[in-house]
Amino acid sequence: MTKRTPMVAGNWKMNGSRSLVESFTNVLNSHTFDNMDVVVCPPAGFLSMFVAQTYSLGAQDCSAQDNGAHTGDNSVQMLKELGAKYVIVGHSERRQDHDESNETVARKAHKALADGLVPIICVGESLKIREAGQVNEFVGEQLGAIFAILDAEQVGQCIIAYEPIWAIGTGKTASPEQAQDVHAFIRETLANYQSDLALNTRLLYGGSVKPDNAAQLFAQPDIDGGLIGGASLNTDDFIAICQAAI
Numbered sequence: 001m002t003k004r005t006p007m008v009a010g011n012w013k014m015n016g017s018r019s020l021v022e023s024f025t026n027v028l029n030s031h032t033f034d035n036m037d038v039v040v041c042p043p044a045g046f047l048s049m050f051v052a053q054t055y056s057l058g059a060q061d062c063s064a065q066d067n068g069a070h071t072g073d074n075s076v077q078m079l080k081e082l083g084a085k086y087v088i089v090g091h092s093e094r095r096q097d098h099d100e101s102n103e104t105v106a107r108k109a110h111k112a113l114a115d116g117l118v119p120i121i122c123v124g125e126s127l128k129i130r131e132a133g134q135v136n137e138f139v140g141e142q143l144g145a146i147f148a149i150l151d152a153e154q155v156g157q158c159i160i161a162y163e164p165i166w167a168i169g170t171g172k173t174a175s176p177e178q179a180q181d182v183h184a185f186i187r188e189t190l191a192n193y194q195s196d197l198a199l200n201t202r203l204l205y206g207g208s209v210k211p212d213n214a215a216q217l218f219a220q221p222d223i224d225g226g227l228i229g230g231a232s233l234n235t236d237d238f239i240a241i242c243q244a245a246i
């Protein structure tokens, strides 16, 4: 059986400062993270201020276009130059604030892979969808849009993060069972696309992960780590969550 390497990624969202970058750089570099991948995703403008030795950097979004006349956007090529190895695409806040469709998200993932970044593709439902009992259908559609643009080999290079919208920033985390159910569904959907994908693709859970609930979530068979928002802004909390993933 393939052993998937655990991953914990911190999504700073539109937060941070030069001094936070400095303290993270110092504290994280003094830790070694064996047998796992740790990623920090700050706002793009801060990427080049990090000196990342024991962890990697990721961006929070990318353009689906080449360099050119696209005011305010960051190309994959630029994010790479700034030190990113990963890029989050399709976060629910981008889908909501910038009207990003499933197809846009898929095109961004495609561009990220084409130009050399690993996409962390976010999926997840609203409370309304959950209460209507349509979680699998909704997440299945989000994945379907990815499969429409990426072939199996490309999907195999991606990381998928399940982030139920109702659990983001609310302190109301999905229970380990709720999270596991959707992760199992995602893995099954990947298997239907191509069997190897199910075994090898890393699936992260995101939504109010904290040091006191991380271990239980990460212990679920189909959860390979986490995508952390609020708690990733505190070095002690972030490191404690990373330690819970090994």
Ligand SMILES: O=C(CO)COP(=O)(O)O
Binding pocket: 011, 091, 163, 167, 168, 169, 170, 171, 206, 207, 208, 209, 227, 228, 229, 230, 231
């Ligand atoms: O959106 C998230 C990570 O991308 C989760 O945010 P919180 O951990 O703050 O709920």
